[in-house]
Amino acid sequence: MCDQHSTIHCCQEDESQEHHHEHQHSDNNNWQEYFPVMISGILLLLGIILDNLKLSFFTSEIRFIGYFITYLPVGFPVLKNAFKSIQNGDIFNEFFLMGLATIGAFGIGEYPEGVAVMLFYTIGELFQGAAVKRAKGSIKALLDVRPDKVSVKRDEKIMVVNPAKVEIGEIIQVKAGEKVALDGIQMTDFSTYNTAALTGESMPETKQKGEMILAGMINLETLVEIQVNTAFKDTKLSKILEMVQNATARKSQTQLFISKFAKIYTPIVFALAVLITFLPYFFVENYLFQDWLYRALVFLVISCPCALVVSIPLGYFGGIGAASQHGILFKGANFLDVLTQVNAVVMDKTGTLTKGNFKVQQVIIVANDAGNILEKVALLESKSSHPVAKAIVEYVNPHLIENLISEFKEISGHGLVGKIAEDEVMVGNLQLLKKYEITFPDTLATIEESHVVIAVNRKYAGFIILADEIKADAQQAITDLQKLNIKTVMLSGDKKAVVAKVAKTLNINEAFAELLPENKVEHLQKLKDQHFTVAFVGDGINDAPVIALSDVGIAMGGMGSDASIETADVVIQNDQPSKIVTAIRIAKATKSIVWQNIALAFGVKVLVLILGAGGLANMWEAVFADVGVALLAIMNAVRIQRMKF
Template sequence: TGESLPVLKQSGDRLYAGSINGMGELQYRTQGTYDESLLARIAISVQQAQQSKAPVQRFVDRFSQVYTPIVTFGALVLALLGPWLFGGTWLDWVYKALVLLVIACPCALVISTPVAVVSALATAAKAGLLVKGGLHLERARRLDYLAVDKTGTITAGMPVLQDQWVAPAYPLETVEQMAYALASRSDHPASQALARSLEGAVSALPVKDFQAVAGAGVMATQNGVSWQLGRLSWLSHAPLSADLISWQKTWQQAGASFVYLAKAQQVVAAFAIADQIKSGVQAVMADLARLGVKVEVLSGDNSAAVQHVANQAGIPLAQGDLLPEDKLRIITERTQTEGFSAMVGDGINDAPALAKADLSFAMGALGSDMAIETADIAIMNDDLANIPYTIRLSQRLHRVLVQNISAAIGIKLVFLALAIAGVATMWMAVFADVGASLLVVLNSLRLLKSTPSA
């Protein structure tokens, strides 16, 4: 449900279907069928949210459906009734009708949209964006509100060592060497994060009698002395020093998890492990603010960790301890109160909110299959900078579409006026048709070189 680190489960706790057991034996009792599980409810929420989206008809398609029959009928009437009403030969009026028909041909108008959209989609793909249809790219310029997940979206999704406390009587190098020796042999995610952080900086001390205790930690001996790495409640029951308590409280407020090192059941060091935000996130949030987009963090992780990450990223609004249905409810409310709303996430628990949002982004590299399948746009390189890029590309696409449609209609109107005045020739008609088509195609191809800047 979005936690950045494993969650300890004790007797009587609720266990969600689809949870991964880290280590140790797990005994549980089912309280319902699969259809009542959290995973099934997520899938149902996705289907319901997708069905609630209204179909959007394209202006050009509607226009051409009405425009083409009217023009064809008008040319036919002109050819048949012209000689009777205005005099002249049948051949002259058939020629004028053909000129009118060629001039009024909506080719340029019809291709003005798809060529521009395809060009913009190709540009988006080069930037690492998989956009599932031009409609989503066209609408991105209207974005008013963006909800972002925390773990794997704002943060790297890989916990690292943030800080450490070492008892004054113990050399830092010895403590780190022993911690690395034990952590590198453990399969617990927090210990693995500690090992990754210390790798290369220190060398492991040789140990003997290594043993892993499920749900508690690991232990070994070095020169006949017992060393332990793991949970505080397993290591020692002795009172902690005031210095350690103060240090621990500071990092608890930041949402960190702790790994403790003990020698002969006496705590000698503590390590704060937490996820870290991706590089450049602060710049992305500042860019979105300049674009007028309101950003809020919605996460299933604990509130302290969520608020700490939001503060680091420069996001004033943040909510934690959210279940998938909570995210769905919030997104539903935001679409009604904040305007055009979007969601970006990477997990199964984000899928219902992704489906409900007016526009949705999924992390393509770290994201779950359900999130990628549900989202309108997949960010294949997991770079959040692609969100403001998408908005600017959408703005550029909109300008090109307006230019294309205006040029196509404007050229048609000019030559239609000449045709009505009786001075338009077939060559003029061909230029009005083919020339306008080439003009909108060349204008659309400019999007292939488009690099929307901040």
């Protein structure tokens, strides 16, 4: 089992190991898939009618030839796959079992039952393929949201090109009704967008000039111009698609166990079938080889592990698909499993529980050249993607001449340091001033609002007060988590007074303030030492270490940094805290359905296996135990797509 927080490409396995059937359901037309079944079905019905009429021309030789021709359309593909599997060293699989059972049925003259078993098996395969396609449908639908053409302004002309050929800084045009192909900044005054492909939310969102527009959004109003600021391969949408495409490769513990179990279970069943055929010779007085061979063949048909091999991954596909419909992206089925065990949710404050839309409330500059200092502060902050930095830049609106900045560095959990012209400028929290041993007024420690402090040339120069707002659904998210008996904890680098106010408003169980990234790691480790299964929810670069340490890392994908999104196991696209609860509910529903399927498959198979070995079940019961149970499990698995969370 790979580490939960390694890159999304680890643990990729050959999908054929998980489900041998999928290659039969690629891009064939429906008539090509169903034609063999229709031919065999009609001929089988005709053969049974002729058998009952007992016509003289329907001799044993003609009867064999007729049923053999009936068998070929559905039997040949299975026998071919069995032969290929044997060549690859994979002997004991469903192809081998079905092939052996039906050939054996022909060998003892049970032609109609041999054809019927293969016919119903193939019908079951078609239903399974359709169910797998449906379960993956909501995931694959995401692949259609990325446009393959974009209109770009070049030399005062509009050219239609592939999005991958658009350079950062170029201006693209998006007409009303068109999808945005690249991330960028809106240059038009305003427009409204459908963001459902990214967030799962159907409510249109209005964007103003200067706001970020993401690939995958649909422009609903007027012609807009967007200045591209991200390469095509690095857009948020491209990263989402990469996550989703690789999600099913990371298997849950249940899937891995069933895959291993099937490889052990099938040879054992085959060995038991051999014993059922020959062992009674030594103990039964009136031993008839044909009778015991028939029982063994029934036993083989029943033992086929299709219901387990197909319905379990199908359940997880359904869970991942249902989550994507709600704007929640799981990077693997294994994280669905882990999320069901979570009993503590630890959250960052800014951007997770609060909007992160800071507004400058007050500026206090104690130095003489206040305007010049504020301009330099904003210039330095323009190098950061933090919401506070964006608020200061928006407030000051400096003349951005970035080549003036040198020796720039971002000190995680402290702030920014850089040289602008001849001045060394520092912007951050009190920890930053303490780190550089810069003296500051004691009154700074008493400010309850969120604020940043400023130092120029190692001397205290002032501070800026900003205000943030709690997200509308944060209260409901905390309440719902606590109803699920999940402990809620908030870890923040903000001031104690600010953190305490938010914690009290939201009724969070525990809250800790003025934390550096390493302090957050320490607090999370304490919870794990207390045997909590912990999910951490964050959005910033400084949250990446805690996300990596948690049992399930959850990133806010809308405002979140690339580092936190890359490190996370689950990404919430619309930044709503309430989606944490939705993700947990989807995970619990998925696990419940998977275990229902396991119980159904094992229960029915064990019962009919015993009846088959005792001669109390024939091929028709065997078909139900195999194909029927598989279909019931599939219908149960696809229910998750229609559930409300």
